[in-house]
Amino acid sequence: MRVVDFPLEVPSEDGPRQLRATYFGVPGARPKVYIQAGLHADEIPGMLVAHYLRELLTDLESKGLLTGEIVLVPVANPIGLEQTLHHQLLGRYDLRSGENFNRYYPDFLDAVWQRVSESLGKDVTENVLKIRGALNDAIDQWTPGSEVQSLRKTLMRLAADADLVLDLHCDAESVMHFYTESPCWPQLKSLADYLRCRVVLLSRQAPGQSFDESLSGVWWRLADRLGTSQSSEAIAQACLSATIELRGQADVSDQQASQDALQILQFLMRFGAVQGIPEDVPEALCQATPLAGSHTLVAPSAGVVVFRADLGADVGKGQTVVRLVDPKDGVVTPVCSEVSGLFYARTRERYVQAGAELAKVAGRVAFRTGELLGA
Ligand SMILES: [Zn+2]
Structure with a gap:
């Protein structure tokens, strides 16, 4: 396990805050998996799931059983986690700007397009490398104007070249459910089934520019923009992302969180990031809607x-x-x-x-x- 603290580029008046990322497996190995919790800082179940994932991944790493690289960010929003008023944590909106912490992620499609549209060919693997490089470059070139924008930039840079991005959230009071973009769904269905999701909500570029869609959306929208050309067929959906709603805000228990972590691990085995034979995928509890x-x-x-x-x-x-x-x-x-x-x-x-x-x-x-x- 390797721990890296990233200072946010634009500091607050209280001084610079840092974002901690925890790395498992071989740097640069594929598939790369990025998992974060607490982007809405008052949604705590994911933080406990991340705690159990860290234990599981530390153990697997010590046994040499990680085939991919896994980046875990257990506290994705150090700004929101410090926002309390009258003893209540207010972690959904940035108190300075009023912005929802899971909205306004920049759309880098045009920037990627400008960098790669002339050079995309028929080779899927080469295209993936070009697009990932262009996306990372575009994020690096972005100058954030505030601390919350710095947080968005840091999170995007950590996750942008991942094959799989899981953003752990929860609702106020809720059953387990899951948001993803339709182009990601075929490959993520087994994750929803492992997690026993009762509802899966599919969209194609829902307005709002949420974190997950800002990453997976680049790929299928790039293919769309290329239209019916041969290059569009050679654009893989190389980043799958989902927002997982781990029930309600008060659903924080060792039993549920450890079980959720184990189910995510089953999917990581299927995905090829962790060695081992995954359990059979359980029967779906719902159809996607x-x-x-x-x-x-x-x-x-x-x-x-x-x-x-x-x-x-x-x-x-x-x-x-x-x-x-x-x-x-x-x-x-x-x-x-x-x-x-x-x-x-x-x-x-x-x-x-x-x-x-x-x-x-x-x-x-x-x-x-x-x-x-x-x-
Ligand atoms: Zn949330």
């Missing part, structure tokens, strides 16, 4: 939140999922699902103002456009 088919129920008025369906239940179109009770005048407002699907995530709040997000239901049919990810 479009992110644009996920319905977010929003409070039409303020009130006490009373859930009328269990998390993880199938709900029908028109079914009441939440009742909002106005304790002052006794008015009760039902909030219904507009789609049939799995009730997979809900707020932790039990009193909300009008406009608050209450619950999410994964429907099978895409119906939304525009901003697909939550705030």
Whole structure:
């Protein structure tokens, strides 16, 4: 295990913060796997999974069983982890800029295109090397203007040339679920099955510029831009990425985290980063559904939140999922699902103002456009 602390390029007024990356396996070996936790710094389950992964990987490395290189960043957001107010960790938004820590990752497609469009040929392996080199170069050339941009740059630079990028998150209260871009899905399906995901949400370049999509998106969009040329056929999806939602914020336990780490390890064996024979992939608990088919129920008025369906239940179109009770005048407002699907995530709040997000239901049919990810 090799530990490297990267100082963030633009320091805060409190002085420079550092991002710690932990490396396992042979430097430069393939496949390269990048795993981070806590980009939303108040989402703790992934940090504990990273803790167990570090133990497992340290042991495997000592036995010479790592075939690839694995980069583990257990605390991906040292800025957010220091943001507390009234004893509460506020790790989703940067308090200085108001920006969501998992949005606004720069789109380097044009920069990569300018560097490689003339030189791509029919050789898949050569193209992968060229594109990775161009992407790393473009990131290096980017001058961040703030500490949070420095964090984005550092994370992207660590992950940009990885074959596999796993970003460990969680929802407020939720079942295990998983976001990925459609072009990555065929190769990541077994990871979702190992993790016993109840919902998989697929998109193609959802607006918001999240970390995972900023990396995997370069590849399939480059192939798209090349159109029907022979070169487009020679562009592999050489970076697979996923955002894994490890249930809810309070779902932090040794039992679940150690099990999740072991399941990720099964996938790393299948992926060729770890030696060993993986267990058979368990039967899928769900079919993938479009992110644009996920319905977010929003409070039409303020009130006490009373859930009328269990998390993880199938709900029908028109079914009441939440009742909002106005304790002052006794008015009760039902909030219904507009789609049939799995009730997979809900707020932790039990009193909300009008406009608050209450619950999410994964429907099978895409119906939304525009901003697909939550705030
Ligand atoms: Zn998150």
